[in-house]
Amino acid sequence: MTQGLYPTFRVLLVDDEPAWLRSLSMTLEGPGAITNLLPCSDSREVMGILAREEVGLVLLDLTMPHLSGEELLGRIVEEHPEVAVIIVSGLNQIETAVRCMRAGAFDYFVKTVEEDRLLDGVRRAIRMLELQRENREMRRRFLYDRLEHPEAFAGIVTHNKAMRTIFQYVESVARSSQPLLITGESGVGKELVARAVHALSRRRGAMVSVNVAGLDDSVFADTLFGHTRGAFTGADTARGGMIEQAGEGTLFLDEIGDLSLSSQVKLLRLLQEGEYFPLGSDKPKQMRARVVVATHQDLAAKQAGRQFRKDLYYRLRTHHVHLPPLRERKDDLALLLEHFLQEAADELDKKKPTIPKELPVLLATYHFPGNVRELKAMVYDAMSVHTSKILSMQPFLSAMERHGELPSGASSAAAAQGNVFAEAEQLPTLAEANEQLVAEAMERAAGNQTIAARLLGISQPALSKRLKHARNSE
Ligand SMILES: Nc1ncnc2c1ncn2[C@@H]1O[C@H](COP(=O)(O)OP(=O)(O)OP(=O)(O)O)[C@@H](O)[C@H]1O
Numbered sequence: 140m141t142q143g144l145y146p147t148f149r150v151l152l153v154d155d156e157p158a159w160l161r162s163l164s165m166t167l168e169g170p171g172a173i174t175n176l177l178p179c180s181d182s183r184e185v186m187g188i189l190a191r192e193e194v195g196l197v198l199l200d201l202t203m204p205h206l207s208g209e210e211l212l213g214r215i216v217e218e219h220p221e222v223a224v225i226i227v228s229g230l231n232q233i234e235t236a237v238r239c240m241r242a243g244a245f246d247y248f249v250k251t252v253e254e255d256r257l258l259d260g261v262r263r264a265i266r267m268l269e270l271q272r273e274n275r276e277m278r279r280r281f282l283y284d285r286l287e288h289p290e291a292f293a294g295i296v297t298h299n300k301a302m303r304t305i306f307q308y309v310e311s312v313a314r315s316s317q318p319l320l321i322t323g324e325s326g327v328g329k330e331l332v333a334r335a336v337h338a339l340s341r342r343r344g345a346m347v348s349v350n351v352a353g354l355d356d357s358v359f360a361d362t363l364f365g366h367t368r369g370a371f372t373g374a375d376t377a378r379g380g381m382i383e384q385a386g387e388g389t390l391f392l393d394e395i396g397d398l399s400l401s402s403q404v405k406l407l408r409l410l411q412e413g414e415y416f417p418l419g420s421d422k423p424k425q426m427r428a429r430v431v432v433a434t435h436q437d438l439a440a441k442q443a444g445r446q447f448r449k450d451l452y453y454r455l456r457t458h459h460v461h462l463p464p465l466r467e468r469k470d471d472l473a474l475l476l477e478h479f480l481q482e483a484a485d486e487l488d489k490k491k492p493t494i495p496k497e498l499p500v501l502l503a504t505y506h507f508p509g510n511v512r513e514l515k516a517m518v519y520d521a522m523s524v525h526t527s528k529i530l531s532m533q534p535f536l537s538a539m540e541r542h543g544e545l546p547s548g549a550s551s552a553a554a555a556q557g558n559v560f561a562e563a564e565q566l567p568t569l570a571e572a573n574e575q576l577v578a579e580a581m582e583r584a585a586g587n588q589t590i591a592a593r594l595l596g597i598s599q600p601a602l603s604k605r606l607k608h609a610r611n612s613e
Pocket residue numbers: 294295296297323324325326327328329330331332393433434435511512515
């Protein structure tokens with residue numbers, strides 16, 4: 140099912156005056172872009188509608204024939220506590236407002252209130268209801284450890300537990316209209332997750348991606364908002380921006396951590412007001428797309444250093460997904476290796492070679508600063524020069540050495556664990572410790588000296604010398 144309606148639940152408008160219902164609908168649909176409306180002019184029908192339809196919010200008049208608004212409010216609160224009620228009444232009486240709020244109304248407006256304030260109140264209620272629903276949904280998914288739409292994640296190869304938990308969270312928030320922030324190091328799969336979010340959102344429009352790094356403020360505004368004819372020198376024709384292209388879909392802003400401070404103000408206003416002005420135009424346009432942003436930067440640190448606006452930061456991280464780097468999910472290495480090898484073999488029209496059993500061990504010693512993208516590039520490189528039946532480890536070793544990285548294996552693991560001798564009653568001698576360490580590294584490297592040397596943080600010839608020395612002294 141596709142849907143272009145917002146919010147996902149129905150908003151029931153109850154008033155005995157059809158003219159008021161029409162004008163309220165126009166306000167909500169027009170400037171408010173709140174489109175999932177259900178008008179009702181007979182108070183007697185309200186409880187039946189609530190039993191039948193998936194209503195989340197009711198905008199309720201107070202003075203009506205048959206059943207009064209206050210009476211209805213009491214029944215709704217009792218029988219449908221998950222439904223929020225906003226009173227929109229002709230009565231400007233403090234006592235009535237207080238009574239309604241005490242009885243459980245979410246908010247109270249008089250009909251003469253300015254349109255903007257009413258819309259703000261309705262948006263606030265929708266946001267609260269969406270968050271409540273997401274919470275319920277998340278609890279349910281985590282409790283049953285279930286993915287409802289695993290097909291949406293088919294492009295993300297993993298069997299890591301942390302990634303699965305992230306997928307469950309993504310399923311719970313994918314249909315929200317609130318922004319989603321995706322963080323994680325470069326090449327970790329942020330764009331893939333954004334695509335999964337879009338697929339799960341069931342939104343009608345497209346997913347439009349914009350890399351905002353390096354865009355100066357006017358290019359940013361032009362890219363997103365578009366312009367009218369003659370808006371600036373060279374604007375010979377009017378052009379819609381990316382927001383328009385996304386329609387009711389997803390606007391994906393990549394590298395958001397690099398957005399200039401002046402563009403941050405524009406983005407904040409867009410998110411707060413849901414509308415924008417194409418350059419050269421004084422007529423606002425509604426944004427109907429959902430905003431998803433990604434960055435490899437630490438936005439919290441940037442915010443603390445005043446390079447990123449605090450208000451925008453909090454707005455963007457209403458929902459937040461952080462993807463762990465590849466070195467923290469080494470259980471995915473073998474699976475990804477297989478996957479990219481098959482993919483590269485198909486693309487290069489070669490037979491998939493056998494993977495030497497030492498290769499995953501070697502890869503596990505590496506830090507992968509470029510994450511999955513780097514692994515993919517390594518595999519494609521290796522496949523492009525590969526000729527024999529067994530995949531050569533040399534291109535992988537060369538790629539790691541090009542990064543000039545010293546082994547991340549034994550030394551960093553020990554450092555992470557603190558003092559490895561802390562538990563030992565008696566210290567081994569230096570010679571014993573040396574011998575045990577070398578034996579353990581050779582064991583972990585499945586007998587491969589190059590890998591064992593990387594694990595120990597020494598060169599392969601140095602390890603070979605130690606092994607020879609150990610053998611001679613036996
Ligand atoms: N789990 C995965 N399974 C399969 N391919 C993956 C996976 N993670 C990443 N990739 C591949 O790695 C490359 C980088 O992924 P992606 O562009 O999503 O990363 P990113 O985090 O958005 O990177 P950047 O911060 O540089 O924009 C892509 O080719 C993507 O297909």
